[in-house]
Amino acid sequence: MKLDRRTFIKGAGAGTAGCALAALPGSIAALGSVSVKGSETSIASSCEMCSTRCPISARVVNGKNVSILGNKKAKSFGGAVCARGGAGHSLLYDKQRIVKPLKRVGERGEGKWAEIEWDEAYRLIAENLNKIKAKHGAESVAFSSKSGSLEGHLFHLAKTFGSPNTFTHASTCPAGYVVAAKAIFGGKIKRDLSNSKYIINFGHNLYEGINMSETRGMMNAQMEKGAKLVVFEPRFSIVADKADEWYAIKPGTDVAVALAICHTLINDDLYDKDFVAQYVEGFDEFAKEVKNYTPEWAEAISDVPAEDIRRITHEYAAAAPHALVDFGHRSSFTTEEFEMRRALYAANVLVGNIERKGGLYFGKKASSYNKYAGEKVAPTLSKPGVKDLPKIDAKRIDMVDEQYSLLWSSGGIYQTILDATLEAVPYQLHGWVMSRTNPMQTMTDRARIVESMQKLDFVVACDLYITESAAYADVFLPESTYLERDEEIKDKSGKNPAYYVRQRVVDTIGDTKPSWQIWKEVADKLGLGEYFPWENMQTLQMFQVNKDVSLLDKIKNDGWVSYGKPLMLREPGMVNTFVAEYPNAISPDEDKTYASHLSFKTPSGKIELSSNKVEKMAPGRGVIKYREVTMKKADELFFIQGKVAVHTNGATQNVPMLASLMSDNALWIHPITAGHMGISSGDKIRIYNDTGSEEGHALVTPGIRPDTVFAYMGCGSKNKELARATGKGIHCGNLLPHVTSPVTGMNLHTTGVKIAKI
Amino acid sequence: MTKRYVLVHDENKCIGCQACNVACRSENNVPESVTRIQVRVEGPYGNFPNLHFKYNRVSCEQCEDAPCVKVCPTGAAYVNDDGIVSINEKKCVGCLYCVAACPYKVRFINPETRVPDKCDFCKESRLARGEDPACVSVCPTQALAFGDANDSTSEVSQLLDTKNHYQHKVNLGTKPRVYRIPSRKGGIKV
Numbered sequence: 001m002k003l004d005r006r007t008f009i010k011g012a013g014a015g016t017a018g019c020a021l022a023a024l025p026g027s028i029a030a031l032g033s034v035s036v037k038g039s040e041t042s043i044a045s046s047c048e049m050c051s052t053r054c055p056i057s058a059r060v061v062n063g064k065n066v067s068i069l070g071n072k073k074a075k076s077f078g079g080a081v082c083a084r085g086g087a088g089h090s091l092l093y094d095k096q097r098i099v100k101p102l103k104r105v106g107e108r109g110e111g112k113w114a115e116i117e118w119d120e121a122y123r124l125i126a127e128n129l130n131k132i133k134a135k136h137g138a139e140s141v142a143f144s145s146k147s148g149s150l151e152g153h154l155f156h157l158a159k160t161f162g163s164p165n166t167f168t169h170a171s172t173c174p175a176g177y178v179v180a181a182k183a184i185f186g187g188k189i190k191r192d193l194s195n196s197k198y199i200i201n202f203g204h205n206l207y208e209g210i211n212m213s214e215t216r217g218m219m220n221a222q223m224e225k226g227a228k229l230v231v232f233e234p235r236f237s238i239v240a241d242k243a244d245e246w247y248a249i250k251p252g253t254d255v256a257v258a259l260a261i262c263h264t265l266i267n268d269d270l271y272d273k274d275f276v277a278q279y280v281e282g283f284d285e286f287a288k289e290v291k292n293y294t295p296e297w298a299e300a301i302s303d304v305p306a307e308d309i310r311r312i313t314h315e316y317a318a319a320a321p322h323a324l325v326d327f328g329h330r331s332s333f334t335t336e337e338f339e340m341r342r343a344l345y346a347a348n349v350l351v352g353n354i355e356r357k358g359g360l361y362f363g364k365k366a367s368s369y370n371k372y373a374g375e376k377v378a379p380t381l382s383k384p385g386v387k388d389l390p391k392i393d394a395k396r397i398d399m400v401d402e403q404y405s406l407l408w409s410s411g412g413i414y415q416t417i418l419d420a421t422l423e424a425v426p427y428q429l430h431g432w433v434m435s436r437t438n439p440m441q442t443m444t445d446r447a448r449i450v451e452s453m454q455k456l457d458f459v460v461a462c463d464l465y466i467t468e469s470a471a472y473a474d475v476f477l478p479e480s481t482y483l484e485r486d487e488e489i490k491d492k493s494g495k496n497p498a499y500y501v502r503q504r505v506v507d508t509i510g511d512t513k514p515s516w517q518i519w520k521e522v523a524d525k526l527g528l529g530e531y532f533p534w535e536n537m538q539t540l541q542m543f544q545v546n547k548d549v550s551l552l553d554k555i556k557n558d559g560w561v562s563y564g565k566p567l568m569l570r571e572p573g574m575v576n577t578f579v580a581e582y583p584n585a586i587s588p589d590e591d592k593t594y595a596s597h598l599s600f601k602t603p604s605g606k607i608e609l610s611s612n613k614v615e616k617m618a619p620g621r622g623v624i625k626y627r628e629v630t631m632k633k634a635d636e637l638f639f640i641q642g643k644v645a646v647h648t649n650g651a652t653q654n655v656p657m658l659a660s661l662m663s664d665n666a667l668w669i670h671p672i673t674a675g676h677m678g679i680s681s682g683d684k685i686r687i688y689n690d691t692g693s694e695e696g697h698a699l700v701t702p703g704i705r706p707d708t709v710f711a712y713m714g715c716g717s718k719n720k721e722l723a724r725a726t727g728k729g730i731h732c733g734n735l736l737p738h739v740t741s742p743v744t745g746m747n748l749h750t751t752g753v754k755i756a757k758i
Numbered sequence: 759m760t761k762r763y764v765l766v767h768d769e770n771k772c773i774g775c776q777a778c779n780v781a782c783r784s785e786n787n788v789p790e791s792v793t794r795i796q797v798r799v800e801g802p803y804g805n806f807p808n809l810h811f812k813y814n815r816v817s818c819e820q821c822e823d824a825p826c827v828k829v830c831p832t833g834a835a836y837v838n839d840d841g842i843v844s845i846n847e848k849k850c851v852g853c854l855y856c857v858a859a860c861p862y863k864v865r866f867i868n869p870e871t872r873v874p875d876k877c878d879f880c881k882e883s884r885l886a887r888g889e890d891p892a893c894v895s896v897c898p899t900q901a902l903a904f905g906d907a908n909d910s911t912s913e914v915s916q917l918l919d920t921k922n923h924y925q926h927k928v929n930l931g932t933k934p935r936v937y938r939i940p941s942r943k944g945g946i947k948v
Contacts, residue, residue: 067784069895080898086780207773212898215773219899223771236802238773241811241943248807645775657783660790661776670806702806 024466024721025113026102026478029095031510036060036093038483038506044071044559046490046502048482049084049091049655050648051148053490054212055560056081058088058483058505065089066483066506074560076194076213076494083646083661090657092481092506096723097464099510102476108454109472111720118511118521124475125433126525128458129161132430138162139394141431142417144169144439149487149502153516154435157523159389160531164396165420165429170411171745172442173330173649179406179744180327180341183614184349186601189360190494191324192568193217196227196358198319200261200312202254202344203233204328207242209643213494221358228319230312232257232304234640235668235710236703245312248705251638252334252631252750253302258325258343259626260298260306261313263290265350268310270317272352279598280349282610285623289610293626320351321570322358330643332746334629335739342624349607355570355598364567366497372594374584378497378563379551381489381544386531400426403618404745413745415443415738421452430457435515436479440468441650441714444736444747445691462515465654471719478512485514486537489544489555495566495574501541501555569594618743632752636689637673638708639753641732650714650733653725665715665729666699669755670706674698679757686756692734695758709753761840762907763820763879765894766917768939771901772813774799778893778902785880785892792866794818794877795893803944810943813901818843818864818877819926819934826856826865826874835874841935842881847873861930879904907935 023029038060047054047068055071057079066089072079091097101121106112116124132141143158144167145151155166170178181189193199193206194217206215221227222242231243232254240246249257265271266287276283295306295313316323325347334340345360353359366378397420398404398413407413417439420429432453440449453459453472461470462477470476487502513521520532534540545552555561565581568574572592579585589596602608615622632638646661647653653663667687669679679685681700686693687709694716704710715729732749739748779796788794795817802809821827824843827835834849835856856874857865868875880891889895894902905912917923918937925934 065784065787069781069892078898078900079895080900081777081781081896082898083776083780086777086784086896089784207899208775210773210775210898215898216900219771219773223768236807236809236811238799238811241802241809242770242773246807246809645773645777656790657780661779701802702804703802703809 026100087657122525146436168411198323207238255340256301259293264313271350275352281606285610321353321356331749338743373582445738466721498562636752641713659724668710696730781892822933825859
């Protein structure tokens with residue numbers, strides 16, 4: 001599209017469908033005409049349209065547009081980008097994007113804003129935060145950020161300010177599998193989908209919630225290598241469609257099927273006894289517990305036929321160790337999240353697929369890889385340490401309960417910000433600084449978030465748009481998009497070490513700044529500048545590479561660099577290739593692997609199928625156990641949500657190109673259920689429960705269980721600033737109750753709803 | 759004809775993610791209100807739980823015997839010697855015969871240029887630079903293959919030689935050059 005003023009005006013009609021708004025203060029529209037200046041030759045960078053950070057190659061085309069393609073140097077990404085990635089430029093110069101700092105001039109959330117200069121924004125923040133600190137202590141300000149490349153800069157600010165209360169979106173999304181992995185393996189583990197011959201999947205919909213390398217890996221395994229895919233999911237999703245077998249499992253009962261798989265592996269003598277003997281702690285307690293979890297027992301709970309569970313388990317064991325049970329990704333389906341993820345891991349451990357092709361494995365960063373190789377195959381990066389940071393005595397607001405201690409270093413229990421604000425538990429919060437995070441969409445019980453925001457003394461939001469959450473801020477700080485900023489070098493090691501970097505492709509539009517700079521300048525104003533000794537991103541990058549200019553040049557030129565050959569410690573072929581490549585490599589064991597070097601950072605140094613540590617933290621949860629949960633009332637339908645390929649959670653609904661592709665999320669209802677209520681596709685309906693009420697449209701489809709309804713998450717925004725997204729579709733967060741699952745600290749994403757035709 | 763450019767869409771690999779749609783828009787400056795390609799995820803068909811989706815690529819079929827070319831009174835619509843159905847903007851008088859004649863309903867008037875528009879395999883941009891069409895380059899699951907079917911060593915030739923495939927509306931005799939590998943579940947059974 002030509003970016004002169006005429007086409008901007010013309011585009012307005014199509015893009016906002018009748019929302020003839022006056023230009024929002026601080027928006028690109030308010031700025032007048034915009035041109036895109038930047039590199040006309042391709043720059044290697046990384047995407048930020050979701051959190052996967054795929055390597056991209058981008059250039060400005062004739063000053064009009066930005067061409068964004070994948071970076072072919074990153075082989076597992078194959079030079080591909082998804083729809084969100086390809087639409088990056090549509091976000092860049094969207095006339096609704098905010099490019100000037102704003103302050104609230106009406107009531108909080110009322111939508112009245114005034115443009116201000118950065119200096120005034122910083123002054124307002126410093127005055128208010130210092131006032132709160134003096135009166136109530138620094139710990140009464142919470143800091144939350146989108147997980148990702150720049151979160152560290154905000155959290156560093158929090159530390160220097162003196163608050164321990166830093167949060168990512170972990171407890172609203174990935175904490176479950178991370179916490180469970182910590183308990184069992186002592187740390188994060190990855191899945192080698194691309195080499196797997198048999199994949200059992202519990203609704204991890206990699207074909208809609210696209211993670212490029214994993215999505216490609218799974219498709220490659222399925223189509224080129226003949227892997228079998230079995231999917232258990234209440235909805236007929238794209239991954240269910242691509243599966244060899246799909247079972248419309250009852251919502252929230254994954255744990256029963258996973259435990260029945262474990263039962264069958266042990267009971268039918270299909271498990272890897274040598275592996276268990278060498279690496280596993282707590283097997284006997286686990287085996288004793290799962291003795292009762294027969295496939296027949298699971299069938300009664302989950303609606304998955306027992307004979308299928310048994311057959312699938314036998315097929316899975318036959319394909320092992322090149323087979324895996326996908327441990328999933330987002331969302332806590334039930335309060336038994338911790339047991340569910342652990343049961344999924346257990347089904348992998350029992351077949352001994354750890355560090356085997358097609359199984360699970362640990363990332364091989366440069367330091368450990370080099371140790372195996374006996375030489376410096378990959379460079380290691382340095383971290384700038386800042387000395388004499390103020391000591392923080394206050395306890396985190398989510399650390400009142402020992403059972404959550406596995407979580408906090410991974411992001412914390414985000415929703416405790418609301419508890420502390422509304423109920424002063426464990427103490428009263430007074431301020432909230434948020435960066436690229438939209439809890440109104442990703443957390444539960446939206447009304448409670450509004451209430452919290454209204455109660456706080458001071459709220460700061462740093463974002464690209466005035467998101468639903470940012471709409472309640474006192475000061476809005478406009479961040480540069482990823483196409484306009486440089487960042488630190490990041491580690492993306494898989495089976496071998498790899499680094500990548502984000503680089504600026506276009507000149508900054510309007511008056512925005514990268515958030516690393518914003519938080520550094522806020523620190524200056526707060527009088528904390530001494531703790532930010534780096535001048536800019538270049539000095540930070542130079543520090544990372546230990547002043548090795550040629551290394552920095554290489555990383556910047558290629559955007560993605562990887563070193564060495566893929567290595568999995570228990571895979572003889574890989575170890576063989578590795579040893580042949582590096583003459584000084586550690587000698588393999590007798591079985592021609594590095595199996596004896598495999599260790600785990602758990603208290604026992606082994607894989608803990610049952611854990612004393614967990615038992616102490618959360619009595620009764622040391623052993624993986626099934627507990628019945630109540631998800632809904634008898635007269636309600638299960639309400640579940642999921643991701644769609646063209647949007648990222650609650651972040652991209654206002655991006656013009658993506659809003660054109662999808663701006664509404666109809667509620668999927670089975671024909672029988674819809675028939676009882678006289679509902680047809682397209683009918684306007686009300687969806688309600690004790691938490692909230694939403695209006696939306698029905699999509700009558702056989703692709704959902706009759707007792708369940710489904711909506712893609714992220715739609716139905718309620719603040720007027722997101723003009724393309726507001727009022728379109730169902731706001732899921734407004735229907736989900738405030739419930740936190742034990743140990744993982746995650747909020748709950750399955751509940752019950754009633755439906756009425758309107 | 760020296761080259762016979764064709765596109766093969768493997769419906770097994772396609773996940774309907776619209777990466778192709780977006781990449782095409784960006785590469786070819788396609789206005790918001792119109793589209794050169796999209797993949798329609800249709801269905802699910804069948805009876806619960808034996809369901810399947812259809813992944814239907816909707817774009818110019820690059821017909822060998824193209825109705826849009828036949829009806830064009832000025833020769834603005836033509837087939838090049840690479841087999842790509844093309845438009846000479848200078849010769850177009852805006853009569854819309856081509857839009858009406860297309861049995862696949864994939865021609866449209868570009869609201870900005872006022873000229874009939876459609877997929878041209880990115881021939882003036884990417885193809886001219888020796889690159890694959892945008893949709894093929896970005897496809898996350900490598901569901902698309904593009905190349906010269908006259909070259910027996912090309913990926914497309916090998917796909918067409920080894921995989922069961924079909925074309926849309928062959929009964930019309932238009933000989934489309936978009937080939938589709940049917941999904942195991944929903945497609946043509948051999």
